[in-house]
Amino acid sequence: MPVLEKEGTQVWRRRTASETLIRWFGWLIGVAVFMLCWQRISEATTWFFVWDAPRIASDIWNRATPPRWEYITQLGRPIWDTLNIATLGTLIALCLAVPVAFLAARNTTPSALFVRPFALLIIVATRSINSLIWALLLIAIIGPGVFAGVIAIAIRSIGFCAKLLYEAIEEIDHGQVEAITATGASRWQVMAYGIVPQILPAFAGIAVFRWDINIRESTVLGLVGAGGVGLQLSASLNVLAWPQVSLILIVILVAVVISEWVSAKVRGAII
Amino acid sequence: MLQLEKLTKTYKTGDKALQGIDLEVPSGQVLALIGPSGAGKSTMIRCINRLVEPTGGAAILDGVNLTRLGSGALRRARREMGMIFQEYALVERLTVMENVLSGRLGYVGFWRSFLRRYPQSDVDEAFRLLDRVGLLHMADKRADELSGGQRQRVGICRALIQQPKLLLVDEPTASLDPKTSRQIMRLITELCRERGLAAIINIHDVALAQMFVPRIVGLRFGEIVFDGPPDALTSEKLTEIYGEEDWEATIEKVEGEDTDIEAAE
Incomplete structure (x- = not known):
């Protein structure tokens, strides 16, 4: 029941206590799955290429500029x-x-x-x-x-x-x-x-x-x-x-x- | 002119909207259909022109049993019955003139209507009708630019340009303010008198029905529980139609308003 009696006044909550708990638990599982996936991806990545990426990108940028306008x-x-x-x-x-x-x-x-x-x-x-x-x-x-x-x-x-x-x-x-x-x-x-x-x-x-x-x-x-x-x-x-x-x-x-x-x-x- | 014989409609859900309606409407008579929401008023008039298919019984217009007609004959029969709607049901993105002329769709071929090449006699009649309801200057406006009362007048023109024998009117005033409601009711009843048209008018407002219409039929749970002149509608009868409520004020108000109008005129 989202409506509680407290000191004679009626207090309204959006969710009951157990619903709130279930929600928190759901978020916990979500975060855990995300972390697990992150770890797997990290293991499967060749990090050398990733660290190298900015250098390669700037290299291509240098070759590509200025554009060949007469083309x-x-x-x-x-x-x-x-x-x-x-x-x-x-x-x-x-x-x-x-x-x-x-x-x-x-x-x-x-x-x-x-x-x-x-x-x-x-x-x-x-x-x-x-x-x-x-x-x-x-x-x-x-x-x-x-x-x-x-x-x-x-x-x-x-x-x-x-x-x-x-x-x-x-x-x-x-x-x-x-x-x-x-x-x-x-x-x-x-x-x-x-x-x-x-x-x-x-x-x-x-x-x-x-x-x-x-x-x-x-x-x-x-x-x-x-x-x-x-x-x-x-x-x-x-x-x-x-x-x-x-x-x-x-x-x-x-x-x-x-x-x-x-x-x-x-x-x-x-x- | 119009006879309903044991007209029945049972929806797929099992709701019995109409339970064997027997009703006779003589030529040129205007009739108000009152009753609580869900009593089957809308279903009844839609069963007559078969926008809703009745499940049993017959609706006979000038000797033709409408419930038995094939699609071509049904279209020809629908031309004889003009319909006016609660939410006006104008084609919002077309002009007033196009909306009025759409009442002639049953008489012109597809390409003529598609290219808007209506016969000159139809166009003349459309202008005459728009003039009659006071909207001649609006002919070229789009329907969604009009106010509620103006839209309902266009709806009336669309129904009348069909040259019908019978008007089916579904809650013509439910979306309008009290003053416009009276004007629209007066216009509908006047036009029916001018043209000798019969009409069935569904209406929520008992006072308005008593004010303008000579015959009132009360519907409850798909059955006719009252059929008589407005002054026979006592508070006992209203209780029978709608259920327990204090009706004295409603009836008194009508009498008061009647004298008001007479005094004003």
Whole structure:
């Protein structure tokens, strides 16, 4: 009982004495497990490399600065490819994610028993595999290049967009759907009038959010040969051209900052 | 015009929301449905246009048994029944005009409605209705910019543009202040009189029902326990519908208000 009698007044505690004890015991076990894990990690670490790390890092820093600015002339085309991979991939993903989301949402699915599990499977399957791995697979299937990158980004994004969208669909105000149904509207009209206006802001938010993520993801796709600025990055790394690497990192940083700014603006304009 | 015969609804949980309702609403009659929360008022009007599927009995509108209709015929039948909601249920992100025109969805095809190319006669009627409820200047505003009373007026326009024979009204005033409540009730009953519309109005506020509506039906535990004119609603009857409470004040207040309004007019 959290309420105790003390000298005639009622004292309220958040937890009873035994609950408090159990909590303390839980914390004790947590700390002990943490210390044990720490010890194991320490035993498995070659500490020489760790102590050496600052020296190596400063060595690489010295080699990488200053960046080779004149290399930027060769980066325009790859960064443009990267942007295109992200944008096209996001557009394709959105086109495919919308029907999947409507099939997966409990309140719009034609059959909760047969269709919904299938839609959820698509969402889980596409979401659980990283776009880098999709790219590796696709390069084997359709050959290296920008197209493989676009498809890899698209497939990876379907699950993400469909999941967020179907959650938005499930959260709509049912009253508006009821009202449109009561006018004698058809199934598709109920969708266009009762559901779509309600999820439009969520849809726009998801679209720019995913586009923003995809710009970052597409910069690394080149590492496995799927086009874009990552191709230059891996080439420079392979020949230990550190000043070029640092310039590429700066360019990626600028591209990501710009994309974040754009998506923040778009989201602000919609909501 | 509307007959309910042994209309029954039992929810999957086993709750008997309606237990064999028999009710006849003649053409052009406005009827108030009162009763405590959970008595089955909302379920009853939703069983008529089948937003809730009744489990037994029949609802017959002009000779058509609504409970037996297939999906296409049900949509055509729903056009005959306008519905007004407690929380207005406007599509918040569409404009007032779009909301009013959405009452015509049962009459226009998908692409016409999707591209907002409604027939000019519908648009004319929408403007006429908005003018009638005093919202003509708001036609281009988004629905979420409106106040509660204004939204309910748009809801009324949406129901009326269907050219219905029957209005199903679910707690039209429960989210409104007392003054707006009266205005909305007056508007609904006036419009029904103008157009010779029958209406079933669910309402919590007994005084408001007595003030505006000529026939009152009391529902308790899914059964009709009162059916008569407002002045037959004595405190014994109210006790039967709602349970033990001091009802004298409610009844007296109504009489007082009636004379107030008459004096004001």
